[in-house]
Amino acid sequence: MIRVVIVDDDVRVARTHRDLVDSLPGFTVAAVAHTAAAALAAVEAQRPDLVLLDLYLPDESGISVLRSLRAPARAGTIPPVDVLVITAVRDVDQVRAALHGGAVHYLLKPFPLAALRDQLERYAAAHRSLDRIGEATQGDVDRLFGLLRPAPARSLPKGLTQATADLVAETLRAAGTDLSAAEVAVRSGVARVTARRYLEHLCAEGRAELKMRYGSTGRPEHRYHWVR
Template identity: 75%
Template sequence: MIRVLVVDDDVRVARNHQGLVETLPGFTVVGVAHTAATALAQIRGHRPDLVLLDLHLPDASGIEVMRTLRAAAADDARRTDFLMITAVRDIAQVRDALHGGAVHYLLKPFPLSALRDQLERYAVARRQMDTEGEATQQDVDRLFGLLRPPGGRSLPKGLTSATVDLVAGVLRDTDGDLSASDVAERSGVSRVTARRYLEHLCADGRAELRMRYGTAGRPEHRYRWVA
C-alpha cells in the first residue's frame, strides 16, 4: 500500500483529496493536516510514502515543510515523496519545489481526474523503481515521463486527452481484462480507435497487454488496467 498524507489549509479541499485517494486501489490515507507544524509531526509519526502538499499554509510554506524534511532525512534510505498541490503560480516557487525534489506540481483549480491520473502514474513509477537490475535509457525516460507527464499537446499525433480519459475509465472500472472490441463497445469509439488508445495506455505503463491463446487462430489481445 502507498501511504499518503494530505496537507491543505482548506478543510473542504483536504476532504476531497482524502476521499479521492481512498477510492484508489493500493493507496491509503494515514493522516490529514491543515498546518505546517501538524504536517511535520504527522510525517515524522506516520512516515508516509507520499505527501499531497499545499504551498499556502497558515504557519509556514509547503516549501519550508519539504526543505525541513529533506534536510532531516538526508541520510535516511527511506524518503518521502511530495506532490505539490497549490494555487501559487509564482515561477520561483515552482523552481523551489522542483529543486526540493517534488515529483510533480499541480495548479489549482484542477479536476479531481487530474489528481487521480497523477497518483496512478506515481503508483506505476514506484512499482517500476522497486524492481531490481540495471535501467536502460528507455526505462529512465519512461520513469521521468510517468512522474512528470507532458501536457495533452504532447500526446501521440491523433490522440486527445479526452478520449484517453474515456478509454482509461472503461479499463479502470472493469475487473479483469478486455479486448479492443469490448472497450470500443463500452466507450462508443471504433475498434481501431480503441486499439490505438489501449496501446498508448500500455506504453504509458497504466495498462498491460495479455495474449489469450485459443485452440485455433491468432491469439486475442486483452488489456488490463494496472495503475
C-alpha cells in the same frame, strides 16, 4: 499500497483529495494534516510514501515543511518521502524552492481532479517500475522520469476522436483488471472494432499494456490492462 499524507489548510479541499486518493487502486490515505506542525508529525508517525503538500499553511509555509523533511537532522528519524506540491502559489521563487527541495511535481490550483488523478497514477507507475528494476539502464531512467512528467499533448491518429479516446481510457482504468476489446466495447457502448483501435492507441502511448491469454485451442485472446 502507496501510503499518502494529505496536507492542506482547507478542510473541504483536503476531504476532496482524500476521497480521490482512497478511490484509486493501490493507494491509501495514512493521515490528513491542516498545519505544518501536524504535517511533520504525521510524516514521522505514519512513514508515508508520498505527501500531497499545499504551500499555504497557517503556521509555516509548505516550503518550510519540505525543507524540514529534507533536513539532515531528520534523516535518521524520517525515511525518504516523495512530495507532490499542490498549491495556488505561482511565485517563481516558490516554484524554484520546490524544485530544489526535490518535489516530484508542482500542481497549480485550480485544476480538474482528473489532473491530480493522472499525476497519482503516473507516480504509481513510476513506483512499480522502480520495484521491477534491479540495476537501472539509461532507458530505465528515461522511462521513469518520463512517467513523472506529463507528456505534451499529441494529436490523435486520423479517425480517432478525443471524446471516444477518453471514454475508452476511463472504461479500462475503472475496470481495475484486464479486459478484452469486446468487454471494453460492451462497457463503453462503442463497437468492438472501435474499442480495439483505441486500445491499440493507448498501448502505443504507454498508458495500457497488451497481454496474451493462451487457451487450450485456437488463437490467444488479446487482453488490455491500464498501467497509468
